[in-house]
Amino acid sequence: MVETVEQVSEQEARAAYARVLELMEKHHRMFSKSIPLIASENIPSPAVREALASDFGNRYAEGWPGERLYAGCKYIDEVELMAIDLGKRVFRAEFVDVRPISGVVANLVAYSTFAEPGDLMVALAIPHGGHISHGKLKWGGTAGVVRGLDVERYEFDEDNFQIDVDATAKRLKKVEREEKKKPRLFLLGASVFLFPHPVKEIRELANEYGAAVVYDAAHVAGLIAGGKFQDPLREGADCMTLSTHKTLAGPQHGMVVSWEKYAEKLKQVAFPGLLSNHHLHAVAGVAIALAEALAFYREYAEQIVRNSKALAQALHENGIDVLYEHRGFTESHTVVADVTKYMDGREAEERLEKAGIILNRNLIPKDYRLKTDYRRPSGIRMGTQEVTRLGMRESEMKHIADLIADVIVKGKKPEEVADAVEEFRKNYRRVQYCFESITGAYDYVRIR
Numbered sequence: 438m439v440e441t442v443e444q445v446s447e448q449e450a451r452a453a454y455a456r457v458l459e460l461m462e463k464h465h466r467m468f469s470k471s472i473p474l475i476a477s478e479n480i481p482s483p484a485v486r487e488a489l490a491s492d493f494g495n496r497y498a499e500g501w502p503g504e505r506l507y508a509g510c511k512y513i514d515e516v517e518l519m520a521i522d523l524g525k526r527v528f529r530a531e532f533v534d535v536r537p538i539s540g541v542v543a544n545l546v547a548y549s550t551f552a553e554p555g556d557l558m559v560a561l562a563i564p565h566g567g568h569i570s571h572g573k574l575k576w577g578g579t580a581g582v583v584r585g586l587d588v589e590r591y592e593f594d595e596d597n598f599q600i601d602v603d604a605t606a607k608r609l610k611k612v613e614r615e616e617k618k619k620p621r622l623f624l625l626g627a628s629v630f631l632f633p634h635p636v637k638e639i640r641e642l643a644n645e646y647g648a649a650v651v652y653d654a655a656h657v658a659g660l661i662a663g664g665k666f667q668d669p670l671r672e673g674a675d676c677m678t679l680s681t682h683k684t685l686a687g688p689q690h691g692m693v694v695s696w697e698k699y700a701e702k703l704k705q706v707a708f709p710g711l712l713s714n715h716h717l718h719a720v721a722g723v724a725i726a727l728a729e730a731l732a733f734y735r736e737y738a739e740q741i742v743r744n745s746k747a748l749a750q751a752l753h754e755n756g757i758d759v760l761y762e763h764r765g766f767t768e769s770h771t772v773v774a775d776v777t778k779y780m781d782g783r784e785a786e787e788r789l790e791k792a793g794i795i796l797n798r799n800l801i802p803k804d805y806r807l808k809t810d811y812r813r814p815s816g817i818r819m820g821t822q823e824v825t826r827l828g829m830r831e832s833e834m835k836h837i838a839d840l841i842a843d844v845i846v847k848g849k850k851p852e853e854v855a856d857a858v859e860e861f862r863k864n865y866r867r868v869q870y871c872f873e874s875i876t877g878a879y880d881y882v883r884i885r
């Protein structure tokens with residue numbers, strides 16, 4: 438009896454095992470036929486993918502390289518020290534910690550270093566581009582829920598998509614008068630990040646309160662690495678946090694970049710405060726991505742921004758309401774459009790996904806005013822970083838805009854557009870801006 442039970446369960450287990458592997462292969466095939474436009478994603482180089490499959494991912498190395506609490510770290514330590522050194526060169530920084538395992542954890546390191554529970558932080562509201570990790574308790578945001586910070590929002594100029602520094606200063610004076618609270622931390626950076634933030638102006642405002650300035654570069658780290666967008670540390674930020682897998686095309690991981698004077702506190706907060714294991718395969722991947730950044734990102738970042746502007750212009754010419762035409766649409770990898778002339782953001786996302794065009798619905802500034810349901814926002818958000826890595830340039834952006842317009846403006850059947858998308862993608866199979874690219878960008882690699 439026991440034998441048959443075990444046999445059945447082994448069969449079921451094998452079926453589940455095979456199904457998971459099959460689903461992963463299908464996912465790879467789907468992406469190889471799609472146009473990937475999610476602004477927070479990217480395709481890393483084959484070398485980064487190799488790092489992720491290495492034995493580094495099976496080891497522990499708590500602490501700082503050279504002061505580990507585990508044995509067997511000889512090579513791991515050298516790689517981590519290289520990642521730190523490369524990070525310092527890429528971001529021209531005095532201090533780098535490559536241990537935070539994600540952008541959210543990097544933000545928690547910064548919150549815990551520069552503010553205490555109950556302190557007031559100033560950050561962007563989500564429809565203005567803020568990230569859930571910046572949010573207050575009421576919204577379930579990381580800053581409020583995990584670090585216990587009180588969060589006040591920046592005043593925002595919706596027409597120009599920028600922080601209104603003067604109105605924010607007035608608002609903070611009022612908060613100080615009425616609630617007897619002063620800001621301790623100013624957080625800049627966003628998930629919808631079209632134009633540089635006013636770091637210098639916020640630095641001056643922060644100085645009036647003796648507050649810190651932290652810049653969340655999760656989205657734009659690859660652009661900053663390529664010398665585009667802005668240079669937060671030189672403009673007055675105390676610390677920069679980032680995800681290593683958005684415009685910076687590394688593995689999914691995080692990083693903290695700062696000045697030597699904050700090094701000891703930042704290190705202590707990261708470990709033992711927030712980490713035990715810090716995902717050593719990802720650390721190796723980060724080192725590789727940073728070396729690629731030093732070699733290739735000037736050109737890559739330039740092309741991303743050229744592509745974003747070209748995509749925005751072509752969508753606009755196709756009748757789609759791309760936001761902020763009067764500011765040149767964007768200075769980053771991101772393009773945002775209001776699609777309510779045709780449908781809501783969710784329907785646009787769903788139809789485009791059926792056509793093999795992968796992007797996401799997004800709240801846009803007017804949704805803040807209109808109190809739109811976040812599940813059916815007015816906008817869609819696109820990023821050009823991944824298609825740029827596939828070797829696409831301005832003329833390809835025009836073609837992508839036409840395909841998007843076929844679905845949204847012309848109401849073509851998504852399934853028909855999907856055939857055109859698959860055909861178009863056949864010419865863009867390998868990752869550019871890296872040292873070696875033998876394996877196709879979305880090839881599924883079997884090692885079993």
Ligand SMILES: *Cc1c(COP(=O)(O)O)cnc(C)c1O
Nearest residue numbers: 539540541568627628653655680
């Ligand atoms: C994506 C993002 C994060 C979170 O990064 P993870 O690496 O996913 O944890 C933090 N801040 C901003 C602004 C982001 O867009």
